[in-house]
Amino acid sequence: MIRMSSGTLLAVCRVHELLPTSDATGVTAIDKRPVDGPVRVHALGLSGDVQASRKHHGGESKAVYAYSQEDADYWAAELGTEIPPGLFGENLRTAGVAVSEAVIGERWQIGAKTVLEVTCPRTPCRNFAARMKQPRWVVRFAEAGRTGTYLRVVRAGSVSAGDTVSVIHRPEHGVTSGDVFRGLAPEQARRLAGAAAGGDVTLSPEMRKVLRTLAAREAMSR
Secondary structure, eight states, rough: OOOOEEEEEEEEESSOOOOEOOSSSEOOOOOEEEEESOOEEEEEEEEEESOTTTTOOSSSSGGGGEEOOOOOOOHHHHHHHHOOOOTSSOOOESSOHHHHGBBTTOHHHHHHHEEEEEEEEEOOOHHHHHHHHHHHHHHHHHTTTTTOOEEEEEEEEEEEEEEEEEEEETTTTTTTTTHHHOOOOOEEEHHHHHHHHHHHOOOOOHHHHHHHHHHHEEEEEE
């Protein structure tokens, strides 16, 4: 197995407490905080973690949310305050991995066994804005493009702070999570669809919806 690049898992975070919201769900599990020791990772995420609304967060294609220290440092400078692990609702805080620009279908091995696969970017929501208490937060977060990425679990295992994060596979189509968030150009969409058709990548339901929408728009414009 070829390791293309590697970084470090700085923190493993899971829900600290459910916070009330004004939406239909009534609560949010965005309050994630670091935990000590190994944490088991299974098909729907970390043991002991919660996703209050799996319509928008969670499920197999959004089982784990990762955010990089490099992107957190950007926001710390912008906001003039520390961005501790878990503040953005992430499960994994990494260093040395280009999380927001990870290629769709890219696979990471964390520690000895766990393998995760990049599926789609995070879309900021009003619960995130309420947590941050920053003016125009959703717009600012979106404009910065430092969204982090969701991952599905390819091989279950345990993860701990200090584990090595190794990129063990990177699809050749080259379309990143950040590209998807910014909006795919027709050529990027065709490359991603071609990779899926050729069996080089298994697209999440979210990504299949994106490609269907883009294909429909292109057909209407002809």
